Amino acid sequence: MSVQELPPLAVLALNIGGWLIVHLGVSYLLASLPQRWFAGEGWRSLETGRSSKGKWYFERGAKPKQSFKSGEERFYDQVLFIRAWKDRMPDGSFLFRKGFQKKRLARRGKAYYQEYHGETLRGEWAHWLSIVPAPLFFIWNEPLYGYLMVGYALAANLPFIAILRYNRLRLRRICKGERL
Numbered sequence: 001m002s003v004q005e006l007p008p009l010a011v012l013a014l015n016i017g018g019w020l021i022v023h024l025g026v027s028y029l030l031a032s033l034p035q036r037w038f039a040g041e042g043w044r045s046l047e048t049g050r051s052s053k054g055k056w057y058f059e060r061g062a063k064p065k066q067s068f069k070s071g072e073e074r075f076y077d078q079v080l081f082i083r084a085w086k087d088r089m090p091d092g093s094f095l096f097r098k099g100f101q102k103k104r105l106a107r108r109g110k111a112y113y114q115e116y117h118g119e120t121l122r123g124e125w126a127h128w129l130s131i132v133p134a135p136l137f138f139i140w141n142e143p144l145y146g147y148l149m150v151g152y153a154l155a156a157n158l159p160f161i162a163i164l165r166y167n168r169l170r171l172r173r174i175c176k177g178e179r180l
Contacts, residue, residue, distance in 0.1 A: 038118035127157040
């Protein structure tokens with residue numbers, strides 16, 4: 001019996017089990033990586049406490065500056081309407097002992113903001129890497145169902161990637177002292 005001749009229930013079990021292994025495996029792998037691996041990407045200004053214009057980001061009592069959303073942030077707000085649905089999406093951090101809650105900012109301060117930023121990068125990587133194995137599902141699925149598995153991978157991960165990127169953009173504005 002070839003893989004293409006598997007009974008439908010066996011294929012269904014392979015699909016469910018395969019995605020469970022992919023999601024949990026990738027998440028566990030990334031959760032076990034050190035925080036320092038996710039501490040980069042544009043945080044030099046936070047590490048030094050200064051912006052490119054030499055002003056401190058974390059001044060006590062500083063008045064919020066005028067808000068200037070980036071084009072990417074406007075896309076998330078005006079095209080994806082991300083604010084309308086992002087809070088309804090589940091946060092998988094509860095699955096792991098070292099899970100980091102990303103639904104809301106729990107504290108204020110430079111160290112926490114840097115940690116939060118790193119965790120949004122970790123989460124984004126986890127979701128991108130969870131899409132990569134999707135073509136493997138063509139091995140035991142008919143082409144139509146293989147494409148459905150690719151569609152599932154995109155539908156199950158792209159919304160979370162958008163949320164993580166959006167939250168990271170908003171966090172950068174918070175660190176610059178801008179109004180949201």
